[in-house]
Amino acid sequence: MMTKVEPHPAHIDRLLEAGRTGEAIAATERAAASGDKEALFRLALWHLIGEILPRDLARARQLLRKAREAGHVEAAHMEIALTVTGSGAQADWSTGCMLLQKLSSIDAAAAHQAQLLTAMRLDAFGVPKTLPKAEVLSASPRVTLFRDFLTEAECAHIAATSAPLLEPSLVVDPASGRQMPHPIRTSDGALIGPTREDPVIRAINLRIAAISQTDVAQGEALTILRYRPGQQYRLHLDTLPHTRNQRVKTVLVYLNGGFAGGETQFPSIGLTVAPRGGDALVFDNVTEDGRPDVRTKHAGLPVRAGAKWLATRWIRARSFDPWRGPEVPL
Numbered sequence: 001m002m003t004k005v006e007p008h009p010a011h012i013d014r015l016l017e018a019g020r021t022g023e024a025i026a027a028t029e030r031a032a033a034s035g036d037k038e039a040l041f042r043l044a045l046w047h048l049i050g051e052i053l054p055r056d057l058a059r060a061r062q063l064l065r066k067a068r069e070a071g072h073v074e075a076a077h078m079e080i081a082l083t084v085t086g087s088g089a090q091a092d093w094s095t096g097c098m099l100l101q102k103l104s105s106i107d108a109a110a111a112h113q114a115q116l117l118t119a120m121r122l123d124a125f126g127v128p129k130t131l132p133k134a135e136v137l138s139a140s141p142r143v144t145l146f147r148d149f150l151t152e153a154e155c156a157h158i159a160a161t162s163a164p165l166l167e168p169s170l171v172v173d174p175a176s177g178r179q180m181p182h183p184i185r186t187s188d189g190a191l192i193g194p195t196r197e198d199p200v201i202r203a204i205n206l207r208i209a210a211i212s213q214t215d216v217a218q219g220e221a222l223t224i225l226r227y228r229p230g231q232q233y234r235l236h237l238d239t240l241p242h243t244r245n246q247r248v249k250t251v252l253v254y255l256n257g258g259f260a261g262g263e264t265q266f267p268s269i270g271l272t273v274a275p276r277g278g279d280a281l282v283f284d285n286v287t288e289d290g291r292p293d294v295r296t297k298h299a300g301l302p303v304r305a306g307a308k309w310l311a312t313r314w315i316r317a318r319s320f321d322p323w324r325g326p327e328v329p330l
């Protein structure tokens with residue numbers, strides 16, 4: 001009697017390592033066609049990454065849906081993130097929330113996210129109905145503080161999402177425009193790209209857009225930084241060289257307290273902000289004519305004890321497509 005043999009994931013990996021990409025794709029497609037959820041998920045990832053197969057967000061969405069229907073929990077989470085961020089289709093907050101609700105019955109992480117969302121006051125698009133009051137720390141250049149912008153549970157969720165992704169931070173090298181390690185920033189960092197932007201993080205990004213009076217599409221992927229004793233971000237401007245879509249604003253969200261040092265300092269305007277967990281700081285990086293404003297040079301002073309966790313959102317002048325360019329923060 002003939003038995004159906006599913007290609008083992010290790011078999012596909014071996015084909016890929018041997019450079020037999022065509023055979024690996026064919027084997028995975030056969031398995032996917034027979035309803036194998038791992039194969040469906042793998043094809044979806046290939047269409048998201050765009051190396052083994054061409055990047056095709058809409059196709060990735062279909063494959064993730066099928067993988068989710070076959071019981072793949074990670075595919076379900078990814079489908080939800082792409083749904084709420086509008087990757088491969090228009091952003092659809094209510095469908096994303098509905099899928100999250102369904103997933104909650106079988107997955108504790110989804111249930112926790114659903115609970116965090118319930119505690120937020122959001123409209124039908126995930127936009128907050130109310131905002132904390134702004135405290136203007138400097139009128140020109142504009143620096144504004146929003147106390148208790150995030151709850152402790154929201155901060156913990158961001159930190160937990162980024163923790164497995166933390167790597168030594170990179171900065172953009174002005175000469176080459178490439179990302180490289182640099183002593184200017186010695187923290188560890190992680191990007192929360194569109195496949196990991198779950199509804200809670202999406203809602204927080206929408207809240208960041210609201211306090212910065214920008215559109216959520218202008219924001220780069222949320223960057224999480226963790227500074228341990230001795231680590232710092234030396235004096236710098238957040239603007240980028242050679243770009244037509246400048247970083248016009250920055251939002252820093254302090255995710256914790258209980259550490260020493262780590263103040264954010266703006267020496268030109270004599271301003272030092274002591275981080276407090278949950279607070280958000282918003283500042284302009286450019287003058288009214290759109291040029292870098294050197295008065296907003298700032299530093300994250302060295303942490304002396306404990307660990308400082310920070311979420312940074314660099315906000316561009318216009319929409320910023322996270323899927324453009326070779327290095328997408330998946």
Ligand SMILES: O=C(O)CCC(=O)C(=O)O
Nearest residue numbers: 233238263264299300312
């Ligand atoms: O760590 C800080 O307080 C500053 C961080 C910062 O400058 C940035 O993320 O652009």
Ligand SMILES: [Fe+2]
Nearest residue numbers: 236237238298
């Ligand atoms: Fe900065």
